[in-house]
Amino acid sequence: MSQNTFKKKLKAGNAPKKAGPGKTIFTWMEDKLDVKGILGEGVPVQLVPPVGFLVLLALIYIFSNHRAESMVRKIEKAQQEVEDLRADVTTLEAEYMQSSMQSEVAKRVAKLEIYELNQPPIKIEVKK
Known part of the structure; x- marks a missing residue:
């Protein structure tokens, strides 16, 4: 059986560079932006709440x-x-x-053989 061994920790300056197709966009961004140079080894804890608040405001906007x-x-x-x-x-x-309109109504009812009167109606009076 083989023995378990620990990997050697590389120092910050000795990190191997990925080349060719194995290089992702994140490694490219890390190389170009030099995040470790700006922030050091980690993110300062006191910056997390204000940055989180700004991110929240940006999302709300x-x-x-x-x-x-x-x-x-x-x-x-x-x-x-x-x-x-x-x-x-x-x-x-x-x-x-x-x-x-009266003329349009007259045209429609003419098909039913109902025609418009040309003279006024006559009043019929009955004597008692």
């Missing part, structure tokens, strides 16, 4: 901006529907007014 834009889109869509319905109502009202 993004969420509210998204909601506002979607609400504007819904309002514009509703306004377009209202304009379309208003145009339809105006058209229907005009057609109704046209069809309720």
Whole structure:
């Protein structure tokens, strides 16, 4: 059986560089941004609450901006529907007014052999 052994810890300056296809975007960002040079070995604990608060504010801002834009889109869509319905109502009202004119009614009832009187009606009086 083989024995368990410990891996040797590499110092910060002796870290092996990944080359070629094994290099990911995160290792590239780490190389370019030099995070360890800025922060040292770890993240200072006193910076976590203010940074977390700023991240929370940024998320709230993004969420509210998204909601506002979607609400504007819904309002514009509703306004377009209202304009379309208003145009339809105006058209229907005009057609109704046209069809309720006396000449139009006379044309329709002429098919039923009901004609318009040309003389006024006669009043019939009955004597007791």
